[in-house]
Amino acid sequence: MGLLEGHQVIVTGASRGIGAATARRFVDEGAAVALIDIDADRGKRLAEDLDATFHQADVTDSAALTDAIDAATGAMGGLTDLFNNAGVGNVMDLDAYDDAEWHRLIDTNLTSVFTGMRAAVPHLRAAGGGSIVTNASQNGLRPTRGEAPYSAAKAAAIALTRSGALEYGRDGIRVNAVLPGFIRTGLNDFICDDPELAGPIEAGTPLGRIGHPDEVADVVVFLCSDLARYVTGHSVVIDGGSLLVNAQVDPLLRGFLGQ
Numbered sequence: 599m600g601l602l603e604g605h606q607v608i609v610t611g612a613s614r615g616i617g618a619a620t621a622r623r624f625v626d627e628g629a630a631v632a633l634i635d636i637d638a639d640r641g642k643r644l645a646e647d648l649d650a651t652f653h654q655a656d657v658t659d660s661a662a663l664t665d666a667i668d669a670a671t672g673a674m675g676g677l678t679d680l681f682n683n684a685g686v687g688n689v690m691d692l693d694a695y696d697d698a699e700w701h702r703l704i705d706t707n708l709t710s711v712f713t714g715m716r717a718a719v720p721h722l723r724a725a726g727g728g729s730i731v732t733n734a735s736q737n738g739l740r741p742t743r744g745e746a747p748y749s750a751a752k753a754a755a756i757a758l759t760r761s762g763a764l765e766y767g768r769d770g771i772r773v774n775a776v777l778p779g780f781i782r783t784g785l786n787d788f789i790c791d792d793p794e795l796a797g798p799i800e801a802g803t804p805l806g807r808i809g810h811p812d813e814v815a816d817v818v819v820f821l822c823s824d825l826a827r828y829v830t831g832h833s834v835v836i837d838g839g840s841l842l843v844n845a846q847v848d849p850l851l852r853g854f855l856g857q
């Protein structure tokens with residue numbers, strides 16, 4: 599028997615990458631799944647493959663996302679879990695971002711999380727409780743250069759996760775976040791396959807390798823399952839330990855240890 603038998607799950611940003619991998623894991627664990635994405639071609643193909651439903655929406659359009667969540671819930675006959683996963687990034691100096699790009703990154707990575715949570719809560723209450731998981735990022739704890747709006751959005755998504763946990767615990771709704779480090783998703787194969795580019799990333803990761811989407815999916819499944827029934831408001835870092843690297847005193851202590 600799967601960990602999520604009887605669950606009815608929505609995944610946003612589900613057409614590829616971490617969203618697609620997680621949708622597949624949800625199905626493997628026995629859940630009914632609905633996919634939401636702006637990319638209808640890939641989304642419909644995946645839905646067919648997984649025996650899921652697909653609902654096209656741009657998550658930055660709050661009315662469209664709300665309608666898609668309502669339609670997906672109707673198609674499954676209820677909702678027990680939402681994975682707020684859709685996100686986009688960009689890299690440039692902070693002062694090079696114009697207003698439009700700032701808003702695109704904030705709306706996709708943060709406002710969609712708020713809208714998704716707001717739209718899902720009535721359905722989760724109707725189900726007698728459930729779980730919301732948001733895909734934030736390690737960047738929400740430690741920003742990377744060139745990703746100021748993205749990092750700000752992910753930090754705020756972590757705060758929103760804690761607010762949701764605080765407000766909806768008595769409804770039986772748990773709200774958590776996953777914070778991936780660098781994960782191979784297909785789009786970044788050119789980095790992962792080039793030793794010159796991948797080498798420094800691996801060197802900065804105690805587990806010594808780049809992560810896989812299934813390794814994020816497994817944690818999301820755990821957070822939605824009954825195994826995590828007393829876990830809420832938490833942010834789980836999935837980064838092979840890379841946040842541990844380069845503490846301020848590391849170079850000094852490496853010197854003491856002769857390394």
Ligand SMILES: NC(=O)c1ccc[n+]([C@@H]2O[C@H](COP(=O)([O-])OP(=O)(O)OC[C@H]3O[C@@H](n4cnc5c(N)ncnc54)[C@H](O)[C@@H]3O)[C@@H](O)[C@H]2O)c1
Binds near residue numbers: 612658706778785
């Ligand atoms: N890959 C990583 O290294 C990494 C690390 C940390 C966090 N994350 C987070 O994981 C999540 C998924 O990232 P990924 O690497 O799988 O990315 P990806 O680009 O492979 O997939 C993102 C999906 O979101 C969809 N999407 C984008 N904008 C949308 C919009 N406005 N409306 C609806 N759908 C939209 C895309 O069509 C795509 O299917 C994101 O929130 C990202 O910030 C990824």
